[in-house]
Amino acid sequence: MSIKTRLKINTIASVAAVIITGVVFIGANSQMEKVSRKETKTAVLVKGITELEILTYDYLLHHEKRSEEQWKMRYDSLQNSLLSGEFKEPAELAVLERVNNNLKGIKYNFSQLTEGYRNGQDRLSNKTTIELQERLISQMMLSSREAVSDSFKLNELTHRERENVRQKSNMLTGFLISVLAVVITSISFLINRTISEPLRKLREGTEVVGSGNLAYRINMDTKDEIGQLSRSFDQMTERLKRVSVSRDELVKENIKRRQMGNALKAANRELEAFSYSVSHDLRAPLRSIDGFSRALLEDYLDRLDEKGKDYLNRVCRASQRMGQLIDDMLILSRVVRAEMHYEEVDLSAMAREISSNLGNSRSEHRVEFIIQEGLTATGDARLLKMAMENLLGNAWKFTEKHSSAKIEFGAKRENGKQVFFVRDDGAGFDMAYVNKLFQPFQRLHELAEFSGTGVGLANVKRIIQRHGGDIWAEGAIERGAAFYFSI
Amino acid sequence: MNDRTILLVEDNPDDVELTLRALKKNNILNSVTVARDGVEALDYLFATGAYSGRDVKKLPTVVLLDLKLPKIDGMEVLKSIRSDDRTKLLPVVILTSSKEEKDLINGYKLGANSYIQKPVDFEQFTEAVRQLGLYWLLLNEPPPIEKGSL
Incomplete structure (x- = not known):
């Protein structure tokens, strides 16, 4: 696997970690928001029931039409808030059901009470009516207590849920972060190992080759970029070796040639000295031989017989011929060194x-x-x-x-x-x-x-x-x- | 013509003899002074050493100069002749066995008036000497002796 791919995986993993953490956080947040809404709802419910109780007392004290209407409005709004679908858990729904039943009971009692008051205002002294009223009131009180208590129960449930959600989201976030940390760390470690170790080998190789050992090879067989680099380096060393071998041979050849050239120069100098001496020193005695033979032929002709003349003529011809040979030899040596x-x-x-x-x-x-x-x-x-x-x-x-x-x-x-x-x-x-x-x-x-x-x-x-x-x-x-x- | 003299610088007695014979055969009867080496040649020309009594103004008409000489060689002699005011115009003919290009070039560079290789064949040699004598002693007009030069 190439280093590039590994780095890509690491980057993708890091980005994924951030996204997952974000998603978990947003999810947990919306859960909390829901819980918060439930809490608000519960608080409204408790407050509504409490207010309904206060309004009930108010009506009981004054029997006013206004209190009655206010009560009814409060009741309707309470009923409405019970209907909104914030709560879905069975426990919550059971509590709500109970609250609802209690409220219905309260409503029934209150209706009875208000009717009783409206019909028998003048018969307030009636003992039965008073009894009925008292019973109704206590019933209502009871229902109201229960409703309040249920509301608190609901509140408690919500609170517990909130704790639950918080704990869960904390745990999930922690777990995910740990897993990603492990993944990223191990990939980084792997990358580090696949880079730093081969890099060390490569560096050592370049140092060895740089110090002049062209026979050294790094021989890395990994398929990643460093592997490619080391193979290229090996190829380069190989080529360098070949070049340096041919250069060494060239240098040797050069030295050999120079020595040969020097020897040749020396031989040439000798040849030159030799031919100079040939041209000068060998010709002089020949000239004497030829010259004095002729002098003999000229000055002592009368004392020589035919044979003697012939011999002297042969001496002359031979010396002339030798002179010619010397001249030709010199030409030959000149041709060689020209x-x-x-x-x-x-x-x-x-x-x-x-x-x-x-x-x-x-x-x-x-x-x-x-x-x-x-x-x-x-x-x-x-x-x-x-x-x-x-x-x-x-x-x-x-x-x-x-x-x-x-x-x-x-x-x-x-x-x-x-x-x-x-x-x-x-x-x-x-x-x-x-x-x-x-x-x-x-x-x-x-x-x-x-x-x-x-x-x-x-x-x-x-x-x-x-x-x-x-x-x-x-x-x-x-x-x-x-x-x-x-x- | 008799006051026209030749200085023959030659160490080989055979060559001296043959040269003199060739001159005589060609009826060149001018006086010939023979110097056996370079030192003697320069002594004669500048009236020093063995020739200290000689009148330095009486220069030879032509110098026949061999190159291979004992003590001071022909090229050195030529150099000395050309570097002295008294003799720098003196006609010098190199008469040598060598036909090496190097000697020819050096000879002419140093101011030789002529360069002749001595042939092995005596007939040719005689002919060369004849022409030499004819040219330098009869045809050639020697440089005038400069007044006041010593």
């Missing part, structure tokens, strides 16, 4: 520019460039240009041995993703070695056949990977190669 500046890059325009540069550099080589227009990608322009230069340069290089060649740059959709490609119909490669294609310093052709250090495609792969893309190749010997990449 900062990315993302922008919209027009790859078609880039391909056009590169192809026209290639066309200018070696005019004997005839190549038909087919470049699809309007291809763009979001990425680092410098790195993407490096990749495009490598791919188109490769295509150029590996078509050089063909009298006419076609190099294509375009795009197609594959699995909903845009895939760019650079395709040529040149020397191609054996698909068995496709895995080696993108590894640094790996070459699929002999140096004498095609120049290069084998770093170009490794660089391209790094660049594409740094853009979050993918690169793969297809080819066949002497039937060209195609390089696909997504960004």
Whole structure:
């Protein structure tokens, strides 16, 4: 049962208590009023009978016509008041009956008396008449006494009734008030228990959860508002726990990342120092080897035989080649650590520019460039240009041995993703070695056949990977190669 | 042309030898002073230390400056040259093995007039030195020596 319902019941009970008490009070009051009216009636009756007695004496003393009439009027009014239906109890009705009979007797006696006086005024001395009169008078006296006594009896009855009514109404009121007090108190007690006890539990629960124990549950199963509140609170704690768990994981992940980032930074610094030293310190001895070999070739040419010249030339070529390797290695390391500046890059325009540069550099080589227009990608322009230069340069290089060649740059959709490609119909490669294609310093052709250090495609792969893309190749010997990449 | 001298700041004797040879091969016969480290280079330019007897007003026509030097490195030398009134207009060509972007940017920021990477290939190196000499010793008009500057 909800607290609201309980409170409603309590309110209704309180209102009912007030109404019932009011009704009882009004009922008791009207009872009392009735009794009061009876009392008034009785008093009138007693007073009337007393007055009738006095009027009787008056008549007996003076025998006046006026007294007689007054008596009759008093009698009529007494008779009238006897007729009004205030009294209903059998005891009261019996008393009234007696009073009535007595009054009738009195009336009869009085009539006899007045008649006797009117007929025998002159025979007052008549002994019989006097006797009759005296008898009548005493009879009347008697009746009147009885009537008065009855009236008092009636009065007493009324009084007793009044006491009775008062007692009864007091008892009823007391009883009702007690019953309602018990009902209201017990309901209040129940409400108090269903509120204060769960509230205590709820408060303790919030304190426990508030202190950081998110595993705590209040687990209240009551169906009232506090039950609902505690269930909502439990749900909230559950959600909070989930959030805080994911937050903790996030914090851990963050710390891990920061550590990784620091390690990465340190590795980057080392790499930077290394590549600086490579670029500066490794090149200097190479320059000496190359330079002094040439000095030998130039200054001591006459003392060298063909073999000696050939060896020195080999030394020169090797040192130059090593210089090239060092340069390419540096480019590779720069590609890895270069900062990315993302922008919209027009790859078609880039391909056009590169192809026209290639066309200018070696005019004997005839190549038909087919470049699809309007291809763009979001990425680092410098790195993407490096990749495009490598791919188109490769295509150029590996078509050089063909009298006419076609190099294509375009795009197609594959699995909903845009895939760019650079395709040529040149020397191609054996698909068995496709895995080696993108590894640094790996070459699929002999140096004498095609120049290069084998770093170009490794660089391209790094660049594409740094853009979050993918690169793969297809080819066949002497039937060209195609390089696909997504960004 | 003979009074136009070159200050070569280079610690590697092989590179010194190769540079001198390249100059000679290109018939650039101007006198070349070699400083083996940054301190020596600054001593020469400001006539201090071992060069305290030198006439400070006789500045070289061009300084060929390596970056990786013992004691005081090339960048420091360049900074000192540019911060002194007597030498702040002196043409300085950085001639180094490094092609690091960082070095290029710093070199130009500190006021280098030119930046050349020494090629490994001696033929290319010779060609570079030839062009260098031709440009800085013949074509380029050096800044006038300011009167009253010491």
